[in-house]
Amino acid sequence: MLKKLVLAAGLTLGLVSGGLISGGLVSSARAAGDAAPLPNQTWGFHGVFGTYDRAAAQRGFQVYKEVCAACHSLSLVSYRNLRDLGFSEEEVKAIAAAYKVTDGPNDVGEMFERPARPSDRIVKPYPNEKASRAANNGAYPPDLSLMNKARVGGPDYTYALLVGYEKPPADVQLLDGQYYNKYFPGMKIAMPQPLNEGQVTFADGTPATIANMSRDVTVFMNWAAEPELEKRHRLGVQVILFLIVATGFFYAAKRRVWADIH
């Protein structure tokens, strides 16, 4: 019986993994515009027990706030969510209060400006897409809330893109407002190199190299895209351990019930 079971499991796995491979190979949207293969990075939030490095994520938030936020919105994240990254309630209030939001109408029917509260979404740099295109040479800096889930390669892509700016090869013609980045599909990107050495000053003394800032902001963006990740991993371990034990009992019960038949 066990032989049959192994055979059945093997066949099933074969069919499933075959399906997975044909499924996995689908994600070739990158093939449409040629781009260099993404170098694999190791991330602390990957793996079964993966969590976000709080210090890195906080530094990453600083990079977002001081650099990226000039052009990119983060519209699905609220200031209150930053508490996940280890900011205290007071810190979150202070971060929010530095921004202005339009609220209203008030009792006399007028819109008014007030400091942002923790319950507000992170304030956008531009009021709408048209305004952001007008300010950016016609290009639209995409919202970053889901960026790490919305690109093939996820965090590896974000990181590679941020560190991937180079002098263009001689045969590449760039138009005005185009920059060379071999990890961007088509290799011509409208975003100028966003990070430069020493651009931010980290309070914890981490050197603000392009690689460090890119890594940290990638961790932060991954949290923004998958804020449930730590809870998901924790619950997943518990659920799967429980299921393995339960399935063991089911198998024992099956053996017992079938004992008189074989």
Next chain:
Amino acid sequence: MSTTAKQNGLVKWIDSRLPIFTLLDHSVGSGYPTPRNLNYFWNFGSLAGVTLIVMILSGIFLAMNYTAHVDHAFNSVERIMRDVNGGWLIRYIHVNGASMFFIVVYIHIFRGLYYGSYKAPRELLWILGVVLLLLMMATAFMGYVLPWGQMSFWGATVITNLFSAFPIVGEAIVTLLWGGFSVDNPTLNRFFALHYLMPFVIVGVVILHIAALHQFGSNNPLGIDAKSDKDKIPFHPYYTVKDLFGIGVFAIIFAFFVFFAPNFFGEPDNYIPANPMQTPPHIVPEWYFLPFYAILRSIPDKLGGVLAMFAAIGVLAVLPWLDTSKIRSTKFRPVYFWFFWLLVLDCFVLGWAGGKPAEGIYVIVGRIATAYYFLHFLVVLPLLGKLETPKPLPSSIAAAVLGSGAAPAGARMEKP
């Protein structure tokens, strides 16, 4: 009816007025005689049923928090992921459940192909299964549109446009599907309504599927009819416990994807909000449609492609009459054995080709695989039944399982 249940006065009182306990007993209880030799591939029917229930339950909770409007759909899904308690879990169960459902059902179908479960007298059982597959595909397609990401929108545009290939009525059908002149808010609204409705239609057809199954009982790995009581054992407890074990293994695999690789089956582009002004570089359907997508693209003519795609499923419906062999199980069909595995391989090749851009070698591979797919059903199966010499069949299930002459041990299905 098991004796212990019969002894309970309340159960007896209810059952004599409303025979639900008898019905249950005859469906999945000790009153349902089952071949004693079913292997683990017979678990996939119950797994499909379990997955259907999981999908309906998770779907109902998602619907409570989802907004079917082009301006709000994408963000309402993200609200489920971020702000609804346990919302990420429910959504990832539902999203991965769709892939699990297709994996289970595809294995279930290939089980039927391998062991000849579609042959007389189970033709209608099989055809109901094909109907279920079609309903599932329609439901999955409409569900994929609901998050209103880029792939939702463009997938919907491509697939609904297929119907325009039909002469005369085509354009009218497309307008009807869209509820307008492009994929827009009315499309999303009707897809949501239908996506909620269809699973219950599926439940109805599943009930018919099970009713048809119980008419002659399960086929079995030997493909010969269960004749005597020695060939059969009661469904409960033997197959209830075996199914339970299968559900446990399945749940572990399912949970792995939900918790540790929730976007494995998904397309990253669908985390970009739908934008009718910007076509993604490479529009692909979900993985479970890829073989059919490859067939669609293999025919250079639009109408021809659409017809071929539907024919790929239609040919399954008439399979009981295409296969001329009277032998059910591939175990006794030495030549068909190889053709079966060639078909499995062919389907993977189709899936692979369907996920690639429609250019160069991928088109050629897709065309060859498409040609073989139809060749298998329309030429190989009708001829093979006449040409192949099957191996000798065992005299009975019990003889094959227990060895001839051995005294049948243990449980058997006693006549009431």
